Structures are given as C-alpha cells and as structure tokens.
Amino acid sequence: MKVTLRTDVLTNNNKAAEFNRELxxxxxxxxxxxxxxxxxxxxxxxxxxxxVLAGKYRIAVIEGDLATxxxxxxxxAMGARAVQINTxxxxxxxxxxxxxxxxxxxxxxxxxxxxxxxxxLVCPSGYDLGQKHKVxxxxxxxxxxxxxxxxxxxxxxxxxxxxxxxLLPYLDFSVEEAKRDLAEINPKSNLLPLSARTQEGMHExxxxxxxxxxxxxxx
Amino acid sequence: MxxxxxxxxxxxxxQEDAVGKGMDKIEKVELIVGEIANAMPDALRMxxxxxxxxxxxxxxxxxxxxxxxxxxxxxxxLCGEKYKPEQKIALCPICHIPSGKVVAGETFxxxxxxxxxxx
Ligand SMILES: Nc1nc2c(ncn2[C@@H]2O[C@H](COP(=O)(O)OP(=O)(O)OP(=O)(O)O)[C@@H](O)[C@H]2O)c(=O)[nH]1
Ligand SMILES: [Mg+2]
Ligand SMILES: [Zn+2]
Numbered sequence: 001m002k003v004t005l006r007t008d009v010l011t012n013n014n015k016a017a018e019f020n021r022e023l024x025x026x027x028x029x030x031x032x033x034x035x036x037x038x039x040x041x042x043x044x045x046x047x048x049x050x051x052v053l054a055g056k057y058r059i060a061v062i063e064g065d066l067a068t069x070x071x072x073x074x075x076x077a078m079g080a081r082a083v084q085i086n087t088x089x090x091x092x093x094x095x096x097x098x099x100x101x102x103x104x105x106x107x108x109x110x111x112x113x114x115x116x117x118x119x120x121l122v123c124p125s126g127y128d129l130g131q132k133h134k135v136x137x138x139x140x141x142x143x144x145x146x147x148x149x150x151x152x153x154x155x156x157x158x159x160x161x162x163x164x165x166x167l168l169p170y171l172d173f174s175v176e177e178a179k180r181d182l183a184e185i186n187p188k189s190n191l192l193p194l195s196a197r198t199q200e201g202m203h204e205x206x207x208x209x210x211x212x213x214x215x216x217x218x219x
Numbered sequence: 220m221x222x223x224x225x226x227x228x229x230x231x232x233x234q235e236d237a238v239g240k241g242m243d244k245i246e247k248v249e250l251i252v253g254e255i256a257n258a259m260p261d262a263l264r265m266x267x268x269x270x271x272x273x274x275x276x277x278x279x280x281x282x283x284x285x286x287x288x289x290x291x292x293x294x295x296x297l298c299g300e301k302y303k304p305e306q307k308i309a310l311c312p313i314c315h316i317p318s319g320k321v322v323a324g325e326t327f328x329x330x331x332x333x334x335x336x337x338x
Contacts, residue, residue: 004331005236009229009250009258091221123221126257126327148306152257155308155321184307187317 013127016095020102020130027107030216031115032209033129035153036137037146038119041163043071044196045137045205046114050078052206057111057213062101064093064118071116081105092123095130112213121146125153133212139164140173147181155186161205165195225258226266233332234277242334245278247285249330254291255304256327291324 008014024031034042043063050059060081063071072084083101085093098115105113115131117124125134136157138146141164147154154160160182162175179191192208194201233248248267252258267284293304295311297318302311304324309317 001240001242001335002331002333003236003240005232005329006331007232007329009225009232009327009329011232012228090224092224094224122257126221151306151308152255155255181307184310184317187309 010126010128013095016099017128017130020095020099023102023107024113024130024132027110028217029107029110029113030133030213031113031129031131032133032135032212033115033117033124033131034135034137035117035121035124035157036119036139037121037142040119040137040139040142041196042116042119042137043074045161045163046116047074047078048196048199048202049114049206049209050075050080052202053112053209054079058109060105060110060113062093062098062105062113062115064097064116066090066118081110087118091118091120092127093117093129094127098129112209121150121153125156132216133158136160138162138178140167140171143171144174144177144181147178147185151185154182154189157186158189159208160189160191162191162193163196165193165200166198222258222262223266223269226263226270229329230267230270230274230278232329237277237332237334240334242336243277244337245282245332245334247283247333249285249287249332251287251289251326251328251330253289253324253326255308255321255324256289258327260286260288287330289324289326291321293319293321295319 036042046061061075063082063084065071066089067086069084072082075082083104085097085101115129134157136153138160175193182189182191192204194205237245252260264284271278271282291304294301295314295318297314300311300313309319311319
C-alpha cells in the first residue's frame, strides 16, 4: 500500500519552534539565534554584550555545544543567567532542545535571550528555534570565501557580524568584497564589521540590539 | 553531518503514520529534496541504509529510498527573469543587481512511503 504524505521533514522541529515562539511572544522575550563556524567569536561577543547591556536589560544566554559547560561558565562569569545544552555530538541545536532548556529559565524575568548555536556553518541554518532574529558571525581569519561557500547559511540570516576586525592588517580579508558577496546572496542582510577584542564597531551591534528590542516591544 | 538526525526524523514520521494505518513493514520511502534545502542526498542515502539495518523489525531488508530533486529557481523582482540561483543566489543574470527571490529549491518533504501488513 502506498501512502502519500507530503509532510515537511522538519515538521516536528517546526512544531516545537512554534511552541517556543509563542512562549517568547507571551513573555515578551526577544530571542536571537547566533550561528557561526567554530571559534568565530560568538561567546566572546556575548561576554562583551552582557558586560555592556546587562545594566539596561535582563539578559540570558542558552549555550549550545557538543560537550562541556565552558561557554556557559564564561557567560555566568559576566553576571548573566546561562543554560548549557550539550548536544552529545549533534552538530546543531533543534527547537526541542531549546524548549527543554527553557524549563530552566524564567522568561518573565528576561528581556533578551541569546542562543549560541553549535559552531558549524552548515547544519544550524536549517533549524528554526523559534527565534525572532538569526544572526551569523563570520571572522576575518576565516577568509573571504566563506560567504559564497556557505550561501545557505547567509541566505537565512538577517545580520552578519564580521568579527576580529583587529586582525585585518595581518590578513588579506576584504570587507568590501564580503559586503558585495553578502548582498548578492541576501540583499536584505547587513554586515557589521567589529572586534570583540578591541571594541571597534561594537556600539553598532549594541545599537542594532536596542533597535530590535524597541521594535519587538512595539509589535 | 545532520543527515543522520534528519533521517531519524523522516523514519519516525513514516513509522508513526504507518502504525496508525496498521502496517508493520516499510518497503519504500520517497523524499523531495530541494537543491538548496540544506541536506545532501548521498548522506541521506547512507543514513537511510544504516537506520534501516538497525530497524529491521519495521523496515524490510530491501526497503529503498527514492530521492526526487527539486530544482532551485529564483525570480528577479525587477525584470521578472526566472533563473537558476547558483552561489550568488540573489544576483539576477540580466540586471546584474541582487534583486532575485528564491521561489523553489528549499522543499524538504517526505513525499510518500510504501508498506504492508506482513502478518
Ligand atoms: N583577535 C581577536 N580574537 C578574538 C576576537 N573575538 C574572539 N576572539 C578569540 O577567538 C577565539 C574563539 O572565540 P570564542 O568566543 O570562544 O568563539 P566561539 O564562536 O564561541 O567558538 P565555539 O563556541 O567553539 O564555536 C578566542 O581565543 C577569542 O579570544 C576578536 O575580535 N579579535
Ligand atoms: Mg562559544
Ligand atoms: Zn533582473
């Protein structure tokens, strides 16, 4: 017997994502899903973000990693609430893992929740977590070819943070080329060059977050 | 490699539906995988073989996976040109402006399955 389903493969993930999205909506929690290759600087960016914005917003972070509690500990050291998800080898976070982690957070007491995805430029892009914004982090040492090589990540993110700008003098990365490449894949996406190390350009990121939060409250 | 996880989800979707219909042996699974759906057909086939062999109580040893590719297509919002998006997904080949919108190629569906009641 042949049965026609025509069911989206990610149906179960998408249901969990909708569940999360409704929860975020009801508790007025702005959620951002940060994705990048390993070591692009997601945790460092979040440490700085917590340091600067924690006085103004109640911030929490969900950390996705294959193993270890390291990144969550780094965030806690900056004074924000952090929940670690270990995927035990899984190369991405899915909405069910996030839903489970939400049990450890009181969303009514959180204004902005960052989700640091597992370091990987391929797999995380396909999974809706229920977030409001998808943000990619790319770093200067990774080279200019990453945007054209991983179009499926960059076509689905609305902001790209180009981190480690302090290393520009030592490498042959072209910011102009990256902007052009990004526009050719996703013209709606912005590229923000910055350095979590020297703070250069970080105010633009904070400005973007504050704008996103205002918009979120108004909708 | 998230194709193992994806195939796990696929087989779970099939199994749940099949159990509901009183079937206990799956012979065939057909998928639609868009060219820019973020899943590799070869890796999906490998995952299918592995998971089938681990679940022979529900999948026939000969159960096969058929993958239909959905071609990626984009349309330029300025000139209306339909084109096949390559790496520069949004770049219209006529206007040379990033003005294209993807209209096909992201589908990732379980199209159908075939099964039977072996008892
Ligand atoms: N020079 C420089 N180094 C940086 C910058 N931001 C982060 N780093 C360094 O890059 C390394 C990796 O940073 P992380 O923040 O751990 O990167 P990550 O993306 O969280 O890594 P995973 O969680 O493993 O995927 C660390 O040694 C950081 O100190 C920067 O702006 N400039
Ligand atoms: Mg990290
Ligand atoms: Zn055109």
